[in-house]
Amino acid sequence: MWTRRDFGLGLGALGLAGSLPALAQKLRVMRVANTAAVNDPQQCFVTAGQDPRLNFYKPHGVDVEYVNMSSMTQAMQMLRAGHVDFGPAVPGILLPAMAKDPSLDFVSVYKWLPRNANVIVVKPGSPIKTAADLAGKRIGVRNQGDAGIVVTKTMLAEMGLSDDKCEYIAIGDGAPAGAAIDNDRVDALVAFDTAAARIELVGTQLRYVPLTPKFAQVGSGWLCVTRDLLKKERKALVALFQGIAKSTLFSYNNLNAGIDLHWAVYPESKPKGRSEDDARKELAFILKDRRNSWMRRPDDPDQRIGASSLAEWKTNIEMTAESSKDPKLADQLGDPNRLFTNELIDDINAFDKQAIVDMAKSFKS
Structure with missing residues (x-):
């Protein structure tokens, strides 16, 4: 080899x-x-x-x-x-x-x-249907320096909404992130597509929420x-x-x-x-x-x-x-x-x- x-x-x-x-x-x-x-x-x-x-x-x-x-x-x-x-x-x-x-x-x-390789994912039964529903929610990110925070702010701002009441919670990758979603520690995860796929591989069921139209095109x-x-x-x-x-x-x-x-x-x-x-x-x-x-x-x-x-x-x-x-x-x-x-x-x-x-x-x- x-x-x-x-x-x-x-x-x-x-x-x-x-x-x-x-x-x-x-x-x-x-x-x-x-x-x-x-x-x-x-x-x-x-x-x-x-x-x-x-x-x-x-x-x-x-x-x-x-x-x-x-x-x-x-x-x-x-x-x-x-x-x-x-x-x-x-x-x-x-x-x-x-x-x-x-x-x-x-x-x-x-x-x-x-x-655009960013994604929004939630549990299948989540009431979150659009990116606008992220306002005021607990958002999972890989860590506090992760781009998911900026991505969330960007999409909410596109719709004239603020993230002032959002809580960004570091949940890591893979199994720890999947457990945070399964156990309702966060309402949604905003991350790159590969991070979401790794969570699906450990058995966590996810539903993908569409990105905002303008952001999706960049x-x-x-x-x-x-x-x-x-x-x-x-x-x-x-x-x-x-x-x-x-x-x-x-x-x-x-x-x-x-x-x-x-x-x-x-x-x-x-x-x-x-x-x-x-x-x-x-x-x-x-x-x-x-x-x-x-x-x-x-x-x-x-x-x-x-x-x-x-x-x-x-x-x-x-x-x-x-x-x-x-x-x-x-x-x-x-x-x-x-x-x-x-x-x-x-x-x-x-x-x-x-x-x-x-x-x-x-x-x-």
């Missing part, structure tokens, strides 16, 4: 001929803030390409290292301090922080979740870097995000292989005490909705992988201003073009996408 230690021993498909000079150089290991706090196959949209059978990173002089974080807030702190090179950008958390501290010079360079995941790193290491960042784009396409088109490749690179993440087939079925369930959120909507006018738009960032500012009750947010942030850039996107997309799709469909683990 391949591990990261074995990674340098092989040259994968789509890169053998041109990889030798790059492999002779010192790799630039890009450290990512992982706010999922665990490194499991939900990360295969990044990690699949680390396996030498695909080899999407090393031939171009880069590799990825995961650094687990407990929250988005901690990720921003570590990114600012230079302890990680890139990390998630959640507008509802990032924008108020940047408005408060202009020296926080982050720029979102790659949209990894072009669809993406839910960007990756950002400091502007200084963007200036200094553009080539490495293109290589990094092109590797992620290839891994995303591959894993979307062959999820079972993506899961297997993640385990090959990170064998310590393989589940203990049950068969691989059972574990793979569980992970396929966890990723059943997420894998679609990796891909752009068919009606998206910009089909480039990772691209952002000025319109969506203006929407992000508008929604964040409403949820944070800060009508001056847009003025404090200034030109919204500074919040994101597409300057890497054409270079990131300069690869044969159909070749990756064909590779995925024909790949045998």
Whole structure:
């Protein structure tokens, strides 16, 4: 079985001929803030390409290292301090922080979740039918730094409602979160789709409540870097995000292989005490909705992988201003073009996408 230690021993498909000079150089290991706090196959949209059978990173002089974080807030702190090179950008958390501290010079360079992957879940018999019913309720979140708090505020603000009487209760993940819902410690959970799926796997029955219309149309995941790193290491960042784009396409088109490749690179993440087939079925369930959120909507006018738009960032500012009750947010942030850039996107997309799709469909683990 391949591990990261074995990674340098092989040259994968789509890169053998041109990889030798790059492999002779010192790799630039890009450290990512992982706010999922665990490194499991939900990360295969990044990690699949680390396996030498695909080899999407090393031939171009880069590799990825995961650094687990407990929250988005901690990720921003570590990114600012230079302890990680890139990390998630959640507008509802990032924008108020940047408005408060202009020296926080982050720029979102790659949209990894072009669809909205947030969910509202309740017990099947709950009286909560719409997002408006969350007002004044006990809302379960993973922890007090979790994006679920901002998501709830955003959706309520969209409907002209306040979260002033909401109580946000940290219930963790998996079985503890399921117990909190089963035992009525919370009225609803607002989280990412993968977190809800993990709760369903431990036996808790859930009903999904629709997101608010405006919020449902925005993406839910960007990756950002400091502007200084963007200036200094553009080539490495293109290589990094092109590797992620290839891994995303591959894993979307062959999820079972993506899961297997993640385990090959990170064998310590393989589940203990049950068969691989059972574990793979569980992970396929966890990723059943997420894998679609990796891909752009068919009606998206910009089909480039990772691209952002000025319109969506203006929407992000508008929604964040409403949820944070800060009508001056847009003025404090200034030109919204500074919040994101597409300057890497054409270079990131300069690869044969159909070749990756064909590779995925024909790949045998």
